[in-house]
Amino acid sequence: MTTRTQQLLANAKTAIAAQDWLRARLFMEELTHLLPDDPSIAYNRGLVYWKLEEYDNAAAWLRRALELKPDFAQAQAALKFMQDLAGGGMTDAADAPPAPRPAPAVPPPPPPASEEEEWFLGGGFWPRT
Numbered sequence: 001m002t003t004r005t006q007q008l009l010a011n012a013k014t015a016i017a018a019q020d021w022l023r024a025r026l027f028m029e030e031l032t033h034l035l036p037d038d039p040s041i042a043y044n045r046g047l048v049y050w051k052l053e054e055y056d057n058a059a060a061w062l063r064r065a066l067e068l069k070p071d072f073a074q075a076q077a078a079l080k081f082m083q084d085l086a087g088g089g090m091t092d093a094a095d096a097p098p099a100p101r102p103a104p105a106v107p108p109p110p111p112p113a114s115e116e117e118e119w120f121l122g123g124g125f126w127p128r129t
Contacts, residue, residue: 005035
């Protein structure tokens with residue numbers, strides 16, 4: 001991992017800890033350009049979009065994480081939680097209705113940690129896969 005990537009990760013973690021979701025989104029967008037095949041980056045970008053109430057983007061990035069790693073349990077749980085809240089009616093961003101979706105009542109609980117390395121976002125740290 002390059003020094004630049006490490007700095008972006010550190011900046012993203014700082015922004016997330018401060019709940020500065022707009023800054024976190026900028027860092028996550030850049031990280032996905034640098035690490036396009038990293039499912040943890042796609043997953044966390046989805047969670048940042050969730051916090052920004054951009055639910056179609058959140059679902060799209062959670063699905064991207066699952067494309068990269070189909071057995072990614074945390075991404076599966078987060079996407080299922082979003083779909084359950086929306087009544088299963090989540091759509092791709094291209095098919096999104098013009099009106100914004102209502103905010104979910106509560107964020108999804110973090111799945112149990114089962115991976116060696118910890119990652120950020122959610123109720124504490126999310127496992128990195």
